Amino acid sequence: MSATSPAPDQPLLRDAAVIVDTSVSLTLGTDSLLVVDERFARKPDRGCCGLCKSKEPETKHAIALLNVLDAELRSSTLVITYARPAGKNEVSVATLAYPVSQKESSTIEPWVRKLVERAYGSAQRRKRLKVLVNPFGGTGTASYLYETYAAPIFAAAKCEMDVQATTHRGHAIEIAEQLDLDAYDAVICCSGDGLPYEVFNGLGKRANGREALARMAVAMLPCGSGNGMTWNCFGTDSVSITAVEIVKGLRTPLDLVSITQKDSRTLSFLSQSFGIVADSDLGTDNIRWMGAQRFTFGFLIRLLQRTIYPCDLAIKVDMKDKMAIKEHYISFKNRSDDPASADSDRTEAAKQSPGLPELKYGTVMDKLPEDWEIIPGETMGNFYAGNMAIMSKDTNFFPAALPNDGYLDVVTIDGMVSRASSLKMMNELATGGFFCMPDVNVRKATAFRLVPHEKEGYISIDGEQVPFEAFQAEVHHGLGTMLSKSGRVYEAEGPRV
Numbered sequence: 135m136s137a138t139s140p141a142p143d144q145p146l147l148r149d150a151a152v153i154v155d156t157s158v159s160l161t162l163g164t165d166s167l168l169v170v171d172e173r174f175a176r177k178p179d180r181g182c183c184g185l186c187k188s189k190e191p192e193t194k195h196a197i198a199l200l201n202v203l204d205a206e207l208r209s210s211t212l213v214i215t216y217a218r219p220a221g222k223n224e225v226s227v228a229t230l231a232y233p234v235s236q237k238e239s240s241t242i243e244p245w246v247r248k249l250v251e252r253a254y255g256s257a258q259r260r261k262r263l264k265v266l267v268n269p270f271g272g273t274g275t276a277s278y279l280y281e282t283y284a285a286p287i288f289a290a291a292k293c294e295m296d297v298q299a300t301t302h303r304g305h306a307i308e309i310a311e312q313l314d315l316d317a318y319d320a321v322i323c324c325s326g327d328g329l330p331y332e333v334f335n336g337l338g339k340r341a342n343g344r345e346a347l348a349r350m351a352v353a354m355l356p357c358g359s360g361n362g363m364t365w366n367c368f369g370t371d372s373v374s375i376t377a378v379e380i381v382k383g384l385r386t387p388l389d390l391v392s393i394t395q396k397d398s399r400t401l402s403f404l405s406q407s408f409g410i411v412a413d414s415d416l417g418t419d420n421i422r423w424m425g426a427q428r429f430t431f432g433f434l435i436r437l438l439q440r441t442i443y444p445c446d447l448a449i450k451v452d453m454k455d456k457m458a459i460k461e462h463y464i465s466f467k468n469r470s471d472d473p474a475s476a477d478s479d480r481t482e483a484a485k486q487s488p489g490l491p492e493l494k495y496g497t498v499m500d501k502l503p504e505d506w507e508i509i510p511g512e513t514m515g516n517f518y519a520g521n522m523a524i525m526s527k528d529t530n531f532f533p534a535a536l537p538n539d540g541y542l543d544v545v546t547i548d549g550m551v552s553r554a555s556s557l558k559m560m561n562e563l564a565t566g567g568f569f570c571m572p573d574v575n576v577r578k579a580t581a582f583r584l585v586p587h588e589k590e591g592y593i594s595i596d597g598e599q600v601p602f603e604a605f606q607a608e609v610h611h612g613l614g615t616m617l618s619k620s621g622r623v624y625e626a627e628g629p630r631v
């Protein structure tokens with residue numbers, strides 16, 4: 135259910151209904167709070183002949199429990215704050231307040247507790263948030279978006295906010311590296327995907343990197359242009375709806391990927407690309423004036439020219455049959471383990487062994503492990519590895535990607551496929567048929583090494599440009615932590631075969 139749509143009639147819970155202010159009934163369903171307010175209901179007009187009734191005023195409305203931000207008995211008033219739909223893709227804070235007598239309060243108090251328990255489920259209440267705002271993210275409106283659409287929701291949910299603007303490139307790395315882990319529950323990036331990338335790397339740079347990454351959750355308020363992380367975690371690019379989702383967000387372990395280049399080691403949370411995607415994103419600065427269309431335009435030009443990106447590629451493949459990948463996705467989605475206890479076991483283990491995990495396969499400078507599969511790369515068109523499913527709106531490039539299954543989803547497409555097939559792929563990305571197209575090779579993998587043949591070009595890690603030279607990737611199962619809606623899977627349609 136989305137943050138804007140209240141559920142229809144729900145089965146009632148025991149002791150679910152209370153009456154306040156004589157004629158207002160508040161009834162707790164499994165997914166919504168039903169308010170029936172008869173206080174201002176007019177008696178029906180008799181009409182001219184006593185038969186035709188005039189329209190009755192609205193007395194009933196349902197509020198999705200997801201949208202209930204807080205409820206409390208404040209002196210002799212019951213106050214419920216919630217997020218109310220405000221336009222097509224936004225919500226804003228609304229309040230219900232009813233007088234409660236001394237006598238009534240003994241019945242109302244347990245009901246309020248039950249309402250809050252149901253509204254939050256296993257999500258942590260009153261989160262302590264370190265909010266980082268990139269004043270230059272997207273179109274430069276992150277501060278305005280945060281203050282206007284998110285801050286009022288966090289305040290209504292009684293979150294504690296500590297807001298800081300980033301002042302330079304790499305600032306979020308420094309902040310995360312120094313962050314007091316005991317003072318906050320999550321870092322919220324008001325930005326594009328660039329700031330979360332920095333925060334994961336800053337946490338990972340600490341001497342207790344593994345512990346910091348396990349303890350500190352990261353989430354993003356969509357203030358960039360692609361906003362991949364928010365689409366995956368919450369299925370929206372609305373700042374206000376994301377704020378509600380963060381308030382109700384569940385801690386979710388996230389696989390992170392070590393990237394080695396020469397003697398550097400960084401962490402990636404979203405994607406690694408080489409070939410047409412990296413080139414269309416990073417190599418189109420000359421047409422920035424086109425805005426969001428820049429990528430599509432650059433992509434189409436390269437596709438029609440059948441541009442190739444020769445490379446050596448070796449992958450530690452774990453699954454390559456699409457049906458097996460689909461089954462893996464479904465069985466992961468339907469697992470019945472308790473995510474909260476798995477999360478606390480993981481955090482405890484990280485405290486015992488707090489340093490960043492060793493690299494199982496060494497770095498890109500080491501000898502290539504013998505059991506990696508060599509993939510022909512002479513005519514590579516698109517190499518794209520994803521740790522999340524959606525790369526930007528309507529681009530579910532990795533439908534089988536899971537937050538913490540311990541695998542990267544690697545897609546390779548030969549640059550010599552026909553133009554017609556390439557164009558069909560672009561179309562099928564939006565409709566969900568991309569995964570099963572025969573020219574689209576999909577593998578679940580734990581590591582890979584890519585060596586470009588050319589001297590110049592583009593490699594993108596989480597949308598950021600890195601040196602155009604050999605790189606190696608290795609997945610660390612559940613090393614990081616994010617906030618998400620489901621706590622288990624991304625908000626993307628799974629793979630179709």
Ligand SMILES: Nc1ncnc2c1ncn2[C@@H]1O[C@H](COP(=O)(O)OP(=O)(O)OP(=O)(O)O)[C@@H](O)[C@H]1O
Pocket residue numbers: 268269270271272273300301302303304305324325326327328329332357358359360361597598
């Ligand atoms: N005050 C600042 N001045 C200059 N650069 C900054 C500042 N704060 C953050 N940055 C840098 O901006 C880069 C991009 O950040 P971010 O992803 O938030 O925006 P974006 O690139 O516009 O978004 P998108 O990738 O969705 O287009 C990051 O690498 C970050 O280091």
